[in-house]
Amino acid sequence: VSATRPFDGLSVANRDGLLSPLSNDASDKNLMEDQTVNNRQSAGRSGTRLMAQITDRLRGVMGRLATNEPIERKSRRILRNAGEASKKPVAEPTGNMMLSKLKSTGMNLKRSRPDQIHHLEAEIQGLKKTLRDVMASVQQNQTHYLPEVFRQVEQRLRNNDIHEALTKAIIDAVYSQTQPSESQDRRLLEKRLALLVLQLIRQAPAIESVKTPGYKVALLGPTGVGKTTTVAKIAANLKLNHGRKVALITSDTFRIAAIEQLQTFANIAGIPLSVVYSPTEMQQEIERYRDYDFILIDTVGRSQKNQRQLSELKEFLDAADPHERHLVLSLTNGKRTLFDVATRFSDLNPNRFIFTKLDESTTPGVMLNLLYKFQLPVSYLTTGQTVPTDLRPAHLKEMAKLILYGNAGV
Ligand SMILES: Nc1nc2c(ncn2[C@@H]2O[C@H](COP(=O)(O)OP(=O)(O)OP(=O)(O)O)[C@@H](O)[C@H]2O)c(=O)[nH]1
Numbered sequence: 001v002s003a004t005r006p007f008d009g010l011s012v013a014n015r016d017g018l019l020s021p022l023s024n025d026a027s028d029k030n031l032m033e034d035q036t037v038n039n040r041q042s043a044g045r046s047g048t049r050l051m052a053q054i055t056d057r058l059r060g061v062m063g064r065l066a067t068n069e070p071i072e073r074k075s076r077r078i079l080r081n082a083g084e085a086s087k088k089p090v091a092e093p094t095g096n097m098m099l100s101k102l103k104s105t106g107m108n109l110k111r112s113r114p115d116q117i118h119h120l121e122a123e124i125q126g127l128k129k130t131l132r133d134v135m136a137s138v139q140q141n142q143t144h145y146l147p148e149v150f151r152q153v154e155q156r157l158r159n160n161d162i163h164e165a166l167t168k169a170i171i172d173a174v175y176s177q178t179q180p181s182e183s184q185d186r187r188l189l190e191k192r193l194a195l196l197v198l199q200l201i202r203q204a205p206a207i208e209s210v211k212t213p214g215y216k217v218a219l220l221g222p223t224g225v226g227k228t229t230t231v232a233k234i235a236a237n238l239k240l241n242h243g244r245k246v247a248l249i250t251s252d253t254f255r256i257a258a259i260e261q262l263q264t265f266a267n268i269a270g271i272p273l274s275v276v277y278s279p280t281e282m283q284q285e286i287e288r289y290r291d292y293d294f295i296l297i298d299t300v301g302r303s304q305k306n307q308r309q310l311s312e313l314k315e316f317l318d319a320a321d322p323h324e325r326h327l328v329l330s331l332t333n334g335k336r337t338l339f340d341v342a343t344r345f346s347d348l349n350p351n352r353f354i355f356t357k358l359d360e361s362t363t364p365g366v367m368l369n370l371l372y373k374f375q376l377p378v379s380y381l382t383t384g385q386t387v388p389t390d391l392r393p394a395h396l397k398e399m400a401k402l403i404l405y406g407n408a409g410v
């Protein structure tokens with residue numbers, strides 16, 4: 001099955017209101033606690049509660065999909081047909097009925113035996129396979145039986161660094177919608193997974209078409225994730241590809257090289273750049289550029305663990321009062337670090353995610369952990385060091401493929 005097929009022709013609707021953040025700290029902690037398959041049973045009661053919470057929510061989404069999505073109607077029609085087809089061998093005539101039927105079709109009993117044996121053999125093969133699946137489930141300490149295709153997909157999501165509880169809840173939600181006759185249907189499983197993931201992620205509207213004058217866009221995040229490079233890419237894209245009037249402000253006076261880095265770019269691109277040393281200066285420079293289409297603001301990289309530095313950064317951001325605050329995160333970071341960074345930076349009220357270094361990432365599935373927990377739309381993905389080309393506006397289907405199939409999916 002082609003990796004791209006489950007996305008063909010899908011439409012996305014009714015996404016609003018499907019998600020609600022997990023509420024308490026204990027849940028947050030549990031969401032990121034990695035429970036391997038083998039220690040599922042020791043996950044404790046709060047883990048089980050969390051699982052039930054996530055599973056319920058995802059099942060709700062699946063339920064809505066079943067009633068709202070045009071594609072699901074299509075799937076149901078296909079399923080209905082498949083269901084009817086699968087019923088035929090079950091409604092097997094017996095005794096006299098079979099005899100008269102065979103006579104009426106001109107077949108004799110001698111010829112029917114090989115057919116019956118063939119049918120029985122197929123049935124035995126099916127039972128053997130089911131038994132193997134059940135045995136495998138039992139060996140893996142799973143609390144319930146999962147068909148092999150589901151287990152394979154579950155492992156694939158886990159390998160893509162999607163959190164254990166989330167992986168399991170997604171698989172459970174899809175499995176709960178699956179009829180026994182569909183349990184080996186990989187294509188249908190992939191399609192339902194794709195539909196579910198598409199409901200869990202959001203893409204930000206493109207900024208190039210924004211008409212508000214002096215529209216302020218700030219990038220913030222930990223050190224070295226690619227904030228300055230990405231600001232330059234966005235600025236160049238707005239100016240060169242969309243003919244918009246752009247100004248740059250940086251509050252990163254911490255590193256001399258940072259100012260030089262952006263100044264060199266600004267000179268080449270013909271974009272004005274202001275360096276601000278205080279929140280007051282930030283306000284003054286914003287005022288200066290208020291007639292520009294866009295004011296892009298680069299900020300100093302800060303460790304999520306340094307509360308004092310984060311408070312200082314917050315003062316600069318509050319002085320700028322940007323329309324958009326993009327939290328920039330590198331996909332090369334591990335899932336725990338990413339979760340910790342996003343949690344600590346949430347005090348700075350980001351309203352977008354930018355995921356950088358997709359080109360270097362081996363597990364882009366980590367995006368789902370953050371998108372599920374923080375429910376922010378994604379504005380951009382970046383794919384390399386080259387300004388301005390290695391920048392992609394976030395696209396739902398591309399993100400869903402990355403989440404479900406890793407880098408091999410795109
Ligand atoms: N492979 C790859 N490298 C990137 C990408 N974006 C940025 N980089 C590189 O990451 C390094 C850091 O980039 P910067 O833009 O300086 O990162 P920053 O977040 O501004 O760093 P600080 O200001 O020090 O916090 C540079 O070597 C960039 O070329 C990307 O999408 N892929």
Ligand SMILES: [Mg+2]
Nearest residue numbers: 227228252258
């Ligand atoms: Mg920088």
